[in-house]
Amino acid sequence: MSAAFSIEPRAPATAEEEAYRHIQRALRVGRYKSGERLIPEDIAAEIGMSRMPVREAFRRLASEGLVVLRPNRGCVVAGLTLDELYETFEMRSVLEGLAVRLAMPNLGEDEIDDLERLLDRMERAGQSSSSDWVIRHQEFHGSICALSQRPKLIRQISALHAVIEPYMRIWFDDVDKPLSAREEHATVISALRSGDARHAERVIQDHILDTAPLLAEFVTPNRTMNAGR
Template structure:
């Protein structure tokens, strides 16, 4: 069963399990508070419990699931306070990333940013992947900071709140101020002042938080 050298699967079963569960959490197939049973997941993706368990550990370290000894693994729901906390952390980390990115942005980058902004806006009308586009937009900017650990941390924080963004976006309307806020960020990047761009990005993220947490409060999204 294990010896198919021709298989082009991912290098390890653990990695496969990790990505599978991660995707499930991000798309809210696995909802906050839901218990993840190793055996079920293992059989679904055709492996034993062990690599799944190891994937759990990775997810737990990233704060995406909670493992209590002898009580299994549950998807980590965030309280309203925790959602806010994640936004605070993103606020300073993405602020830092933007500050570092500013001197490295070239005209190609700005062209791509305009494109991403458009795509985000268009997806908002028809498709439901505004969240993914929005994420792309932020990540593209941050990628210019050229700081791998910083990027990974930002991405990890984003995954954490992505399910809540999706719920929000699904129930409420698309954030109408988003377009202009993001345009303002692009303008600020073009202006080339790192401190100003950092401040603007920080503020942008922080001001998004109350809207989302307020909505989460209404719909009892917290854990």
């Protein structure tokens, strides 16, 4: 079973890498909340290293839009405005649309069966913990993207997922809706089964764009705290 585009499994070779994963994971899980200030010394102490590798990790995270870095003002967890939330979903829609279109030639019966298994896992996970559901949901989308065999595209989509994941978690925590989610994603699978690449592209685009408004209420109304680097 493919691991989709989750975090790479091999052990960190450097302290910077360790810091990067530590912070990324914390953001994923929602341990650091939007707008919160990240103090290098604290994080460094947490992992058992000095500030320097943590600082370097900040740069990478800032490039990916997960934190905001202002000169002499430190590092804060990036929050999305409403506009930015929609923008992120617009980008996801075309990029994942592309991924689906390119994945089509590599999509056989076996792959579709795998996706259906993932869908089941997603639903089961949704009954217990919202965290698990979000992870499985990522895995589902990631598995489709992985079939495109486009490393840069996959990486980019993964970065967008990382940005919206905290909001997905809050949304799912609010009320559980594994049933409607299942139907939504089942639609995607049957589009894949049709064999029509352009049609499947449109379907996943619509699926993604439909998701955005659901999360809208969990976002700072607008222009409160911008993330533009």
